[in-house]
Amino acid sequence: MLELRDITAGYEPRTPVVRGVSLTVAAGEAVGLLGPSGCGKSTLARVAALLHRPDGGTVTLDGETVTGWRHRAPRRQRTAYGVLFQQPRLSADPRLRLGELIAEPLRAGGRRAEMADRVGELAPVVGLTDELLRRRPHEVSDGQLQRACLARALVLRPRWLICDEMTAMLDASTTAALVAVVESYRRESGAGLLAVGHDRTLLARWCDRTVRWADLTGAPAACAEAPADR
Incomplete structure (x- = not known):
């Protein structure tokens, strides 16, 4: 509760x-x-x-x-908690590629060994291709970036x-x-x-x-x- x-x-x-x-x-x-x-x-x-x-x-x-x-x-x-905000560009580090953005909570928690598997698991679920995972926020649309932010919100289950x-x-x-x-x-x-x-x-x-x-x-x-x- x-x-x-x-x-x-x-x-x-x-x-x-x-x-x-x-x-x-x-x-x-x-x-x-x-x-x-x-x-x-x-x-x-x-x-x-x-x-x-x-x-x-x-x-x-x-x-x-x-x-x-x-x-x-x-x-x-x-x-x-997994948290998702209205404006993805205000909640995404512009220096990170989308794959790195999704893995950010795992990296911060010292769970680097899980990063590749979890990103690979979540990317197709939210509709992101391998090519999009290599892009940075300024190279994708708001919708694509919000997909990555949703994956990030779910990455820690x-x-x-x-x-x-x-x-x-x-x-x-x-x-x-x-x-x-x-x-x-x-x-x-x-x-x-x-x-x-x-x-x-x-x-x-x-x-x-x-x-x-x-x-x-x-x-x-x-x-x-x-x-x-x-």
Whole structure:
């Protein structure tokens, strides 16, 4: 279970973007978080993914209360997540070839021996050829780069997936392909999913249930979020 209780979070002192929000995702469940741009949903997703420390509230992951965020989180918690952002070019190191990008979490975790096998396993799943794996981000389209970012999110076999507007910059065919990859992985692994978006139809088709931001907060938030990450 991934539980967020009474979360308050923001980027400036005394100016919260999220105020007192609670949300749960059960193991194996796909939950959609629906809301307009700038309402605070991406900030909540970053808190859920242990990428942003909240100003108040608690996050519980698999029965354990989270006490550290980003690099201060225990490795077992950091590696429990696969995260996919809206803008792949902001989350990809431009110096890396796509194959290296996919393998990056394994390299960082000292698991170099697994890199070739995992990249070779995931590349065809997300629709990347050997030729594309040798290219750098500036040499591929947004859709191709997002395919590589999805493979990177799956490379450590995470128990939880956080997809923050992952299809917002993609065409319909690429959107369908990447959603299918996520759903196939969830069926095989039992991973839970938090899918953030503003496309009601997509979330309704993709997720077991969809939660409206207005229902979590009582009213749509007026404050703007920080730019999508990284």
